[in-house]
Amino acid sequence: MTSRWTILALCCVLSFAQDFFYDQASPLIQRLIGTAVECRNGTDLSCLYLDLTQYSFFFSSYSWAVGASAVVAGLAVDRYGTKIPLNISAFFFVLGGLLFVVGSYVGTTQGAFGVMLAGRILNGVGTAGFVTISNRIKSSWFQYHELSLAFAVDIVAGRLGSSLSFLIMGAIVNYVGLSGCLWIAFVIVLIAGFCATYLALIEQQAAFPTEAIIKKTWRQVFGFFFRLSTFFVVFALAVGLLYGVASTFTANAAGMLAQVHGYSESEASYIAGIVYYICLLGPLVGIALDRFGYRDYWISASSVIFVFAFLIYFIPTTPGWLLCVFIGLSYAIFPPAAWAALSLIVRPETIGLSNGIVKFSQYFGSGFILTGGGIILDENSGEGPSRYRSFIIYLIVLSLAATFLCICMNWLNEREGKPLTPSQQERHFVFTGGEPMGAGSRTVATPATPKPVLKLPPMEFAVFKDSSGMPSTSNNDNNNGGLSRNYSRKYGI
Numbered sequence: 228m229t230s231r232w233t234i235l236a237l238c239c240v241l242s243f244a245q246d247f248f249y250d251q252a253s254p255l256i257q258r259l260i261g262t263a264v265e266c267r268n269g270t271d272l273s274c275l276y277l278d279l280t281q282y283s284f285f286f287s288s289y290s291w292a293v294g295a296s297a298v299v300a301g302l303a304v305d306r307y308g309t310k311i312p313l314n315i316s317a318f319f320f321v322l323g324g325l326l327f328v329v330g331s332y333v334g335t336t337q338g339a340f341g342v343m344l345a346g347r348i349l350n351g352v353g354t355a356g357f358v359t360i361s362n363r364i365k366s367s368w369f370q371y372h373e374l375s376l377a378f379a380v381d382i383v384a385g386r387l388g389s390s391l392s393f394l395i396m397g398a399i400v401n402y403v404g405l406s407g408c409l410w411i412a413f414v415i416v417l418i419a420g421f422c423a424t425y426l427a428l429i430e431q432q433a434a435f436p437t438e439a440i441i442k443k444t445w446r447q448v449f450g451f452f453f454r455l456s457t458f459f460v461v462f463a464l465a466v467g468l469l470y471g472v473a474s475t476f477t478a479n480a481a482g483m484l485a486q487v488h489g490y491s492e493s494e495a496s497y498i499a500g501i502v503y504y505i506c507l508l509g510p511l512v513g514i515a516l517d518r519f520g521y522r523d524y525w526i527s528a529s530s531v532i533f534v535f536a537f538l539i540y541f542i543p544t545t546p547g548w549l550l551c552v553f554i555g556l557s558y559a560i561f562p563p564a565a566w567a568a569l570s571l572i573v574r575p576e577t578i579g580l581s582n583g584i585v586k587f588s589q590y591f592g593s594g595f596i597l598t599g600g601g602i603i604l605d606e607n608s609g610e611g612p613s614r615y616r617s618f619i620i621y622l623i624v625l626s627l628a629a630t631f632l633c634i635c636m637n638w639l640n641e642r643e644g645k646p647l648t649p650s651q652q653e654r655h656f657v658f659t660g661g662e663p664m665g666a667g668s669r670t671v672a673t674p675a676t677p678k679p680v681l682k683l684p685p686m687e688f689a690v691f692k693d694s695s696g697m698p699s700t701s702n703n704d705n706n707n708g709g710l711s712r713n714y715s716r717k718y719g720i
Contacts, residue, residue: 231368235377237426238361239384244419245354247388248324250503251412252285254396254496256482258405259285265401273406276336283601285347286478290594292351293358294587300359301583309360310427316356317423323350324416328409350416355586357423362582364430366570374570375522379513379563383506386558388415389477390503397496458639459572463585465526465632466565467592472533472625473558474593475600477502480551483615488547498548505555513563522568522647523640527633529561533626540619571646596625 257263259275259282266274303312326346333339361381369377396408403411480499484490490498516522536553539545565585573581603618640647 240422241357242385243388246385247392250389250392254393271404287594287597289347289351290590292348293355294590296352296355297586298583300356301580304579313427316353317420320353321420324413359582363579375516375567376513378566379509382562383509386503386506390500393500397493463588467588468629470589471592471596484547501551502555506559522564525564529557530630532557537623
């Protein structure tokens with residue numbers, strides 16, 4: 228039988244490739260906008276001469292493509308399962324990566340920008356399918372096992388892709404030029420495409436315990452979309468803001484370090500990569516989340532760290548690497564906490580659509596925040612710290628807004644029965660009637676009756692409301708796409 232760790236390993240390959248491709252433009256920024264010494268003296272003939280708004284649009288358009296496509300992917304996976312959506316996503320992912328490379332060979336700057344932009348958008352469509360489907364897969368396979376750890380390991384694989392993108396591109400760009408770096412990224416994209424196809428095959432053969440409740444009618448699937456609770460909406464907006472702040476900083480970190488602190492192109496890439504090196508501590512965060520619970524407080528703490536990190540920028544003696552350390556610490560905390568929390572506040576049959584909605588918030592938020600950051604930097608054409616002062620203030624305001632939403636989320640968690648508070652040990656104990664954590668390779672098929680030591684919070688299945696506005700946990704499958712009777716028996720509701 229397929230092991231849940233094999234499934235996780237394949238999901239990690241997809242995450243690695245997604246983040247490697249997404250972040251490859253950051254260490255190559257000076258080649259893309261033509262400010263590198265090698266561009267000015269003619270050593271690298273593949274340099275482009277984009278402005279910073281166009282450069283930022285590579286990131287924002289990608290984010291918008293992922294955000295819009297994630298909802299469609301979520302609807303599709305809840306309607307059809309994983310095989311067809313995952314294979315279609317692999318096709319777009321590889322095609323987009325190829326166009327991004329080919330675009331760099333177009334003779335004019337505007338032509339190159341157009342083709343490369345199309346590649347980023349198509350790759351973003353494929354990424355949307357990957358992230359939405361892989362999150363649903365992990366939620367199902369690890370629901371009552373190492374849930375936060377599984378998400379943390381997957382996120383670390385993505386951060387490793389990002390950090391290696393900074394490290395590798397910064398090290399070899401002087402030897403292979405812009406085009407050579409883009410081809411290396413495409414090879415990784417191609418490998419991920421094959422892994423996605425294989426994942427679709429073995430995951431389909433593994434007989435999901437939730438397969439019976441996945442295939443809803445389109446009317447039922449769309450019905451979930453219009454019954455979102457306040458808790459879920461606040462959660463999705465907070466996640467979108469946090470990701471937007473982090474991605475906007477990392478996209479511009481190398482340029483800021485070079486201009487404000489005087490680092491060389493390679494040195495700035497290495498130091499900006501500190502954000503992702505620290506994110507490699509994610510599995511430790513995942514273990515702590517599974518052990519202690521309180522996922523909402525972890526997310527709130529990360530927003531406060533963002534605010535602190537940007538405030539210390541205004542202390543003249545603050546080194547650039549210290550800012551990256553604090554951003555990396557926050558970036559290591561909130562993603563595993565957020566994605567593990569999501570599967571605890573949605574019903575099993577809506578996990579695909581719920582992931583799609585949160586991904587929409589994440590990537591659309593990142594896209595608009597990135598575009599705003601690019602416009603601010605273009606309007607401040609000075610050199611050194613003066614150019615980035617308004618940019619950092621912009622990020623402080625957004626971080627404060629995220630902190631406010633996190634406080635609201637904490638209050639709603641208390642009001643709705645504390646679904647984000649129990650540890651995985653407590654949740655597993657209730658679900659299995661006392662079976663030790665880690666037993667078996669999947670969710671337990673026939674658990675014992677839950678013991679009255681800990682009552683599972685009603686919001687675990689109540690992100691969607693019924694027509695009266697109250698959370699719905701009906702056992703009637705025809706009532707608002709309600710919870711299946713098998714799941715109701717399992718959880719004792």
